[in-house]
Amino acid sequence: xxxxxxxxxxxxxxxxxxxxxxxxxxxxxxxxxxxxxxxxxxxxxxxxxxxxxxxxxxxxxxxxxxxxxxxxxxxxxxxxxxxxxxxxxxxxxxxxxxxxxxxxxxxxxxxxxxxxxxxxxxxxxxxxxxxxxxxxxxxxxxxxxxxxxxxxxxxxxxxxxxxxxxxxxxxxxxxxxxxxxxxxxxxxxxxxxxxxxxxxxxxxxxxxxxxxxxxxxxxxxxxxxxxxxxxxxxxxxxxxxxxxxxxxxxxxxxxxxxxxxxxxxxxxxxxxxxxxxxxx
Amino acid sequence: xxxxxxxxxxxxxxxxxxxxxxxxxxxxxxxxxxxxxxxxxxxxxxxxxxxxxxxxxxxxxxxxxxxxxxxxxxxxxxxxxxxxxxxxxxxxxxxxxxxxxxxxxxxxxxxxxxxxxxxxxxxxxxxxxxxxxxxxxxxxxxxxxxxxxxxxxxxxxxxxxxxxxxxxxxxxxxxxxxxxxxxxxxxxxxxxxxxxxxxxxxxxxxxxxxxxxxxxxxxxxxxxxxxxxxxxxxxxxxxxxxxxxxxxxxxxxxxxxxxxxxxxxxxxxxxxxxxxxxxx
Numbered sequence: 001x002x003x004x005x006x007x008x009x010x011x012x013x014x015x016x017x018x019x020x021x022x023x024x025x026x027x028x029x030x031x032x033x034x035x036x037x038x039x040x041x042x043x044x045x046x047x048x049x050x051x052x053x054x055x056x057x058x059x060x061x062x063x064x065x066x067x068x069x070x071x072x073x074x075x076x077x078x079x080x081x082x083x084x085x086x087x088x089x090x091x092x093x094x095x096x097x098x099x100x101x102x103x104x105x106x107x108x109x110x111x112x113x114x115x116x117x118x119x120x121x122x123x124x125x126x127x128x129x130x131x132x133x134x135x136x137x138x139x140x141x142x143x144x145x146x147x148x149x150x151x152x153x154x155x156x157x158x159x160x161x162x163x164x165x166x167x168x169x170x171x172x173x174x175x176x177x178x179x180x181x182x183x184x185x186x187x188x189x190x191x192x193x194x195x196x197x198x199x200x201x202x203x204x205x206x207x208x209x210x211x212x213x214x215x216x217x218x219x220x221x222x223x224x225x226x227x228x229x230x231x232x233x234x235x236x237x238x239x240x241x242x243x244x245x246x247x248x249x250x251x252x253x254x255x256x257x258x259x260x261x262x263x264x265x266x267x268x269x270x271x272x273x274x275x276x277x278x279x280x
Numbered sequence: 281x282x283x284x285x286x287x288x289x290x291x292x293x294x295x296x297x298x299x300x301x302x303x304x305x306x307x308x309x310x311x312x313x314x315x316x317x318x319x320x321x322x323x324x325x326x327x328x329x330x331x332x333x334x335x336x337x338x339x340x341x342x343x344x345x346x347x348x349x350x351x352x353x354x355x356x357x358x359x360x361x362x363x364x365x366x367x368x369x370x371x372x373x374x375x376x377x378x379x380x381x382x383x384x385x386x387x388x389x390x391x392x393x394x395x396x397x398x399x400x401x402x403x404x405x406x407x408x409x410x411x412x413x414x415x416x417x418x419x420x421x422x423x424x425x426x427x428x429x430x431x432x433x434x435x436x437x438x439x440x441x442x443x444x445x446x447x448x449x450x451x452x453x454x455x456x457x458x459x460x461x462x463x464x465x466x467x468x469x470x471x472x473x474x475x476x477x478x479x480x481x482x483x484x485x486x487x488x489x490x491x492x493x494x495x496x497x498x499x500x501x502x503x504x505x506x507x508x509x510x511x512x513x514x515x516x517x518x519x520x521x522x523x524x525x526x527x528x529x530x531x532x533x534x535x536x537x538x539x540x541x542x543x544x545x546x547x548x549x550x551x552x553x554x555x556x557x558x559x560x
Contacts, residue, residue, distance in 0.1 A: 022383075062379060062386040068356060068394050072349040096379050098403055099342060100430040103302075106342040114348050123378055123403045125425060127432030145405060150380040152407030159452060162440040169449070172439060 001090055001118045001139060003184045006209065007233045009055040009088055014269040014278050016234050017261060018056035018092065018211065020241025021046065021078065022063050025071075027246060029253045039064070040074040042253075044081055046245050049254040053265040056090040056237050057082055058211075079116050090237075091117045092211070096145060098123030098130045105133040112137050119143055121189055121211070124173045128180050135181045142186055144177050146170050146201060149191030149214030170197070174204045183207040190229070192220020192238070198228035209235050215264075216243035222264070226271045234277055240264060281370055281398045281419060283464045286489065287513045289335040289368055294549040294558050296514050297541060298336035298372065298491065300521025301326065301358065302343050305351075311531045319344070320354040322533075324361055326525050329534040333545040336370040336517050337362055338491075359396050370517075371397045372491070376425060378403030378410045385413040392417050399423055401469055401491070404453045408460050415461045422466055424457050426450050426481060429471030429494030450477070454484045463487045470509070472500020472518070478508035489515055495544075496523035502544070506551045514557055520544060 010016050023039050032038050032045075047057065059078060064071035082091050097107045097120065111120045112134075119141035122131050134142035147157055147170050160166035174188060190201055192214035201210065210229055214220040215238050222238060229236050240260070248256030272278045290296050303319050312318050312325075327337065339358060344351035362371050377387045377400065391400045392414075399421035402411050414422035427437055427450050440446035454468060470481055472494035481490065490509055494500040495518050502518060509516050520540070528536030552558045 024386075060379070060383055062377075062383045062390070065352075065390045066386040066394065068390070069349040069352040072345075072352050076348060094379075096403070097342075097376070098378075099340070099374075099376050100428065103340055103342045106304075106346040110342070110345045110348070114346065123376070123405055125403055125405050125436060126428045126430055127435030127437070129430050129432040148380065148406045150406055150409050152409040155407030155456060156405060156449075156453060157407070159449065160442040162442040162446040166442040169436075169439065173436065176435060 003209070005088065006055065006090060010234050010272070011278055013052065013055055013265070014272055015053055015055060015265040016236045016238055016268055016272075017054040017264050018058050018237045018239040019046070019050050019054045019244055019261065020094070020213070020239045021057055021059040021245065022241040023059070023245065024063055025067055027249070029249050029251060031251045037074055037077070039071065040077045043074075043078045045254040046257050047082060047086070049258040050244070050261040051086045051089065053258070053261040054089070056092055058092040058094050058239055060094040060241075076115055083116055090119060092119040092121065092143065093117040094121050096121050096123050098126050100126070101129040101133055104130050108133045108137060112140050119187070121145065124177060128177070131177070131180055135185050140185065142181065143211050144173070144186060144188055146174050146188040147190045147194045147197055149193045149218050149220065153191065153194070171200055171204060174201055178205060187211050187237070189213065192222075192225050193218055195221065195224035195228050198225065202229060202231065206231060207235070209237060211237045211239065213239045216240045222267055230271065230275055232277075234272065234275075238268070283489070285368065286335065286370060290514050290552070291558055293332065293335055293545070294552055295333055295335055295545040296516045296518055296548055296552075297334040297544050298338050298517045298519040299326065299330050299334045299524055299541065300374070300493070300519050301337055301339040301525065302521040303339070303525065304343055305347055307526060307529070309529050309531060309533045317354055317357070319351065320357045323354075323358045325534040326537050327362060327366070329538040330524070330541040331366045331369065333538070333541040334369065336372055338372040338374050338519055340374040356395055363396055370399060372399040372401065372423065373397040374401050376401050376403050378406050380406070381409040381413055384410050388413045388417060392420050399467070401425065404457060408457070411457070411460055415465050420465065422461065423491050424453070424466060424468055426454050426468040427470045427474045427477055429473045429498050429500065433471065433474070451480055451484060454481055458485060467491050467517070469493065472502075472505050473498055475501065475504035475508050478505065482509060482511065486511060487515070489517060491517045491519065493519045496520045502547055510551065510555055512557075514552065514555075518544075518548070
């Protein structure tokens with residue numbers, strides 16, 4: 001999927017919402033829990049209820065690995081379902097992978113070829129050759145962790161790198177990694193809870209898409225994210241997981257998920273109008 | 281598994297060898313390739329041929345994920361096989377995981393409870409709360425990436441952190457992360473190709489075990505690793521994967537793997553004697 005495809009989707013749907021399919025087998029509605037493919041059935045219902053309101057789906061692989069081979073099968077079915085029924089929606093494997101190049105090449109094969117995702121989150125600590133194998137796939141994306149939304153993010157990400165003036169590690173990572181790829185095959189993860197730092201990342205990567213987790217349950221504000229992070233083509237994918245998929249645990253969970261997604265989409269439409277990215 | 285169990289194994293086997301079960305389905309001997317559980321059968325043969333010569337097995341999860349649910353099942357069988365037949369051998373999931381705490385808790389559950397590994401490699405970039413869930417398991421280990429063996433390791437790991445004097449990021453990571461756990465539940469990954477830097481890490485973590493990949497195919501020298509990294513109780517786990525498991529691609533692959541492992545074990549025994557860790 002190209003950057004232009006993504007921009008077209010954002011304009012058409014008036015949304016830059018990414019729905020996090022962090023499907024926890026212990027939190028499924030009674031109407032589904034216990035079925036053989038409960039996770040897939042839950043995802044399918046959530047997807048059908050939200051597909052016209054979002055431009056991306058992002059399963060975090062931990063939730064699937066947590067139940068072993070059976071989880072892997074249901075992840076596979078989930079991605080295939082999105083690709084077949086909603087082929088214009090970006091699929092992101094939130095895997096945070098990072099390993100030496102021959103191993104990274106296997107992760108890339110697994111995530112892009114075997115599972116068929118469009119994009120994957122990657123950890124930067126090992127440097128370029130741990131990310132390059134993901135960039136070697138035409139039409140696929142590597143999304144590099146820059147600033148994360150967890151509470152101990154500052155322990156290393158804000159360490160000052162010696163220089164005049166010193167600057168925090170996360171900025172050094174964005175600055176250097178920009179040269180690994182381009183705006184059409186790389187994005188950055190920037191936690192919504194760090195909105196004030198989005199400004200700095202926007203200076204370093206004015207045209208890259210930024211994937212923003214942490215809005216909602218983790219306390220990030222959409223307004224702040226937009227203020228500091230939106231560019232002329234939007235340039236944002238804002239993820240919400242728990243706030244949408246667990247909006248209701250009863251039999252109307254899918255409808256409740258739709259309502260939460262719709263709230264976010266409407267708020268996003270307002271920002272896209274204000275920025276002149278969509279009209280009317 | 282406790283630190284003392286590991287030291288006891290090292291003394292008993294006169295070895296600090298870790299065998300990397302990086303089993304690539306495209307590189308199996310003809311006698312096994314094509315069978316339904318080819319990867320597990322290969323692993324089983326390698327394990328039976330080397331179990332008296334090594335103290336740890338380390339499958340890299342990428343090799344299993346690369347073939348999806350079927351790979352996951354064979355990883356599961358491999359770990360169960362080791363635990364049942366060779367329960368005193370440490371099992372390490374080379375997964376390099378790192379995610380926000382609720383997600384890290386799922387990875388920990390998957391790797392420690394579901395798959396039953398004793399240890400897991402983790403990425404440090406997100407800070408303490410991405411590692412804490414692994415440390416919360418009694419008798420299990422988190423192995424934090426400090427210095428990796430890939431060629432672009434220096435891009436970020438050697439960045440100078442401002443201070444008097446400035447010191448490289450990897451040292452800052454070892455220094456700070458030491459406080460997350462203790463010598464009985466944390467280790468560090470230090471690439472064998474960075475042997476000269478092992479000295480610095482030993483100063484910061486004198487009593488921790490260090491897991492050393494990169495000996496053999498990646499060019500690291502065992503003598504250099506021992507010189508700079510061994511402590512009074514050994515404190516080293518040296519991994520070899522391709523050099524052992526693909527020593528021969530014909531029907532005698534297991535015997536050839538044993539011969540390579542034996543070469544390394546004998547060299548290790550010499551170093552353990554010189555250091556007075558074993559006698560005779």
